[in-house]
Amino acid sequence: MTVPPRKATIHDIARLSGASPSTVSAALSENWKSRRISEPRVEEIRRIAAEQGYSINMQARGLRQARSGLVGMVIPIHDNRFFSSMSQSFEAFARDRGLVPVIASSMRDRNEELRIVRTLISYAVDYLFIAGATDPEAITALCRTAGLRHVFVDLPGPGAPSVISDNHQGAARLTRQLLADMTGDPTPRGRIYLIGGVATDYATSRRIEGFRDVLAEAGHPPAPEQIIACGYSPLRAKHEITALCDRLGGLPAGLFVNSLTAFEGVLGYLVGLPPEAVEGTAIGCYDYDPFAAYLQFPVHMVRQDSHRLIELAYDLIDREDQTPALYEVEPKLIPPRTIDYGPHGQFG
């Protein structure tokens, strides 16, 4: 097969078919009826286009139409079951609308996040979804000057519609479950500790409230040292859990891990312990991973409905009214050692 000098354009097809570029354009799109191109002509043109392996240049089309057919999404990190299943849903819904998804990860870095938003604006994405935003206000500012519709997911922003999990509810349920599994007295080692997340994040703060409320309800409001919002880094979490256990002289009675990434770090510590050392501890993790659900020890997991989150986000993007508002989706408590295939068994 000889390599053609360059990709065929609409002009090449026009030349080959004896039609004008306008006619070719119309014939290849759906509006040939409204431009009154005769059906035999259309078929002839399409035949030639197929023969030449013609494919439209979306840059040119986008330039003219002032829309690109791209949808952007920013996520903190790909390599995580929560966010990668969001990506999967995001892509599925994009396809349904004939849009092409562009997903970029910010590594939870504010500047990187803004850089990505600016880049996506340069590519004229038609809509933008931001999951786990670090600086929602700045993002909204950028989007506004570009006239770009955007929706926050997972972490809300004040400047645009936001769809998030009911973090308070999810955390409260998980905490209640862990308390029920705990047997110890309210000595330091008998307490439950929350680890991971960033306290100023909306999501984490709501979870902490849920955690706190349930403990208070149970008569043991948490001491400050019971809440270790040390961020999302696995290594940092490992460090913190190590320090905690050193202080306490062993694992506490309960452990509420605030994200999968933090849980990876915690696991890095637990791996080094004799199996029986973990037995007395009730462990829960906010977010679900099918493998994490079947560890050596039982783990309660909160499964956020990422599919529903994204579905709702797309709904919001479509609404005429882009007034900021908060929409909450119920998460689900998954019992230990349960493989949950989710509402869409086709994934995974």
Added chain:
Amino acid sequence: MTVPPRKATIHDIARLSGASPSTVSAALSENWKSRRISEPRVEEIRRIAAEQGYSINMQARGLRQARSGLVGMVIPIHDNRFFSSMSQSFEAFARDRGLVPVIASSMRDRNEELRIVRTLISYAVDYLFIAGATDPEAITALCRTAGLRHVFVDLPGPGAPSVISDNHQGAARLTRQLLADMTGDPTPRGRIYLIGGVATDYATSRRIEGFRDVLAEAGHPPAPEQIIACGYSPLRAKHEITALCDRLGGLPAGLFVNSLTAFEGVLGYLVGLPPEAVEGTAIGCYDYDPFAAYLQFPVHMVRQDSHRLIELAYDLIDREDQTPALYEVEPKLIPPRTIDYGPHGQFG
């Protein structure tokens, strides 16, 4: 804040600065020196551009320059630690080169895969990476008529450079390890079974060879029924492992699971068993997941070096010579209950 009628263009900046569009273009890019624009002029123009929140229109630039700054990658599925960590690396290398990554998942569907390739061609991606290709020849054909450089990853194609793991080696090592852990006699239940993957896939077939060679070496070449290449679907794998155990009257002595997705299905079955039922079985999985590494029972895992795979793929794309060739990367055997942070602790 009032919404401007539309995004500022280079012409707006030209008008505001009293310069011509060409000058503005040059001033905002790096070639103002070669066009001999005076430095004060450049600074003034940049100031005004910043003031107006100008951002370049990549569609227009791409159209003119016949390149988009996009780099595409097709993966089978996002929601999987192997592929999502590939995505992470893919994105990191793209950033280093000033490219914007576009990652799409084919769900391992041939038609979907081709649709995606065509779409990415329409968007004029500068390069294309295809991981786990279903129909490499067809992809190469499309890319050739578009004059698009592409590289296959994980599953090779005959029409372009390919970088893959040394599947034979990885499978052989894993098999050897499992054999060493097994105690049973070579009765059917005492045997080791390989489950998951598609036998006609290059990767799977090489792994099966590795598996077979090691068993033959040990004096027990596998019977056909010991190789259950039932695809990648978790549900299918669950079904097959269930059927197998029904036939055997329990778990076999060894289990070589051929992918994380199949492992999810297998796990779905194992979850329902009493813990001690699993004790006598040596289990291994091709591909690594940090959580899977610390299940109730020990699992040997093969970790492919996705970072290195991608790095090598980018190298190949740069080469002048795009002759098809196969490059192999060594995978690593991860002992049970080990958290491996990989060569790049920044991820995850």
Added chain:
DNA sequence: TCTGGTTGCGCAATCGATTGCGCAGTTTCA
């Protein structure tokens, strides 16, 4: 003063598709 080089910048074509408008030829209908 004339030539030749340099500086600083603008004109206009170009990339590939879309689209408002208009034009010739044919049909319809009063």
Added chain:
DNA sequence: TGAAACTGCGCAATCGATTGCGCAACCAGA
């Protein structure tokens, strides 16, 4: 039979940036 309506299609402008080429002003040297 003439006007109106319809059919089928092409012309040329347009989207926003890049780039080859050229031009005017200035300076230095002969």
